[in-house]
Amino acid sequence: MKDAADAAEDITNSRPLELVARAGFAVSGILHFLIGLVAIRLAMGGEGEADVSGAVEQLGSQPAGPLLLWSSFAACVALAIWQTSDAIFDFEHLPAKKKLGKKAKAALQAVVYAGLALTLFSFASGAGKDHTSSTSDLTASVLKAPGGYALLLAVGAGVAVAGIVYAIRGFRQSFAKHLRLPASHKARTAVTVLGVVGYAAKGIVLLLVGLLVIVATIKAHPEESTGLDGGLRALRDQPFGMYILAAVGAGLICYGIFMMVRAKLAKM
Numbered sequence: 001m002k003d004a005a006d007a008a009e010d011i012t013n014s015r016p017l018e019l020v021a022r023a024g025f026a027v028s029g030i031l032h033f034l035i036g037l038v039a040i041r042l043a044m045g046g047e048g049e050a051d052v053s054g055a056v057e058q059l060g061s062q063p064a065g066p067l068l069l070w071s072s073f074a075a076c077v078a079l080a081i082w083q084t085s086d087a088i089f090d091f092e093h094l095p096a097k098k099k100l101g102k103k104a105k106a107a108l109q110a111v112v113y114a115g116l117a118l119t120l121f122s123f124a125s126g127a128g129k130d131h132t133s134s135t136s137d138l139t140a141s142v143l144k145a146p147g148g149y150a151l152l153l154a155v156g157a158g159v160a161v162a163g164i165v166y167a168i169r170g171f172r173q174s175f176a177k178h179l180r181l182p183a184s185h186k187a188r189t190a191v192t193v194l195g196v197v198g199y200a201a202k203g204i205v206l207l208l209v210g211l212l213v214i215v216a217t218i219k220a221h222p223e224e225s226t227g228l229d230g231g232l233r234a235l236r237d238q239p240f241g242m243y244i245l246a247a248v249g250a251g252l253i254c255y256g257i258f259m260m261v262r263a264k265l266a267k268m
Contacts (some may be wrong), residue, residue, distance in 0.1 A: 017078055020261045025080025025161040027072040029259030031055040032202075032252050039232050039249030043242045045083075050249075051228040052116065053204055056123045069124035076117035080267070083110035141148060152217040160210025163203045170199025191265070194258040201251020 034055035038048035060069050086106035091099045169175055175195045181188045185247060208231030236245045 002213055017082060020078035021082040022079075022266065022268065023071075023075035023198030024082075024263075025266060026260045026263040027120075028113075028116065029261075029263070030059065030072075031256070032198075032259060033256030034058050035228070036201075036249045036254075036256060039244050039252060042232060042236055043246035043249060045242075050232045052119055053123075053228065056119055060123050065126060066193050069120055073117050073124055074122040076129045079108045080113040080117060083107070083113060083163050094224060106196040148151030149217060152213060156210045156217060158210070159213065160207050163206030163208070163210060165203070167200050170196045170203065175199060178244050178267055179262065180267060181265065191258070191261055193252045194261065197251050198255025198258040200247050202255050204233030204248055205252070207259060208232070208235060 031052055032055075035050050035052070038050040038054060038058075041048050042050055050058070056069070059065065059072065062068060064148070083106045086102045087110060090106070091102040094102060173192060173196060176192060181191060205228055209228055212231050212234065232245060232248070235241050235248065238244065
């Protein structure tokens with residue numbers, strides 16, 4: 001059993017898998033970049049779907065779209081496997097409490113990239129669908145299930161807290177410890193600024209999504225749980241919302257560029 005575990009660890013830590021996994025960060029960056037562009041378009045009165053599925057749909061509509069979707073799918077699968085390996089095999093030298101936190105974080109990241117891979121697979125295989133209504137439908141289904149009310153409140157609170165954590169991580173620049181920053185002072189500053197602005201914007205949108213889930217659950221109106229796109233549209237409807245939404249869109253573009261840079265600089 002130990003030999004099998006060692007072999008699995010060697011495979012998941014191999015250089016080829018690392019290179020493909022790094023591309024997963026770039027895929028995430030491209031999708032956030034596209035979401036940011038749509039957010040700015042919405043702020044200016046335009047149309048579009050400012051969420052992951054909408055971004056994936058845009059990616060698939062480009063020349064060589066199927067190739068882009070399938071290669072992005074492979075990259076996200078590789079990154080999910082890499083994060084799963086971290087959750088299982090790494091951090092053994094740390095104290096128990098810190099080790100558990102690191103493993104949990106890696107496991108959560110694995111779930112996130114696995115979910116992204118599933119979305120990419122759905123569109124690559126031609127099964128993409130109306131994602132806005134599906135979010136509301138999922139909320140309605142969970143709300144009717146035993147314990148669904150408490151589960152949705154917990155999910156909404158978890159997403160909102162994750163948004164706060166992202167913003168704090170950005171302002172404290174704690175993301176920098178996961179990077180091999182360039183030697184050039186200007187390059188280091190550029191990467192840091194992208195990270196601070198990007199993490200803050202990502203935190204805002206996660207907080208909005210979490211609050212929407214909580215409000216929809218409390219009011220028993222699942223149609224109000226409309227995911228990221230709905231959160232950004234709700235932001236636009238607030239006083240000075242078009243300016244705030246444009247700023248958030250610019251921040252998401254910064255986060256997207258940061259994630260593309262992370263593909264090269266990340267400590268794996």
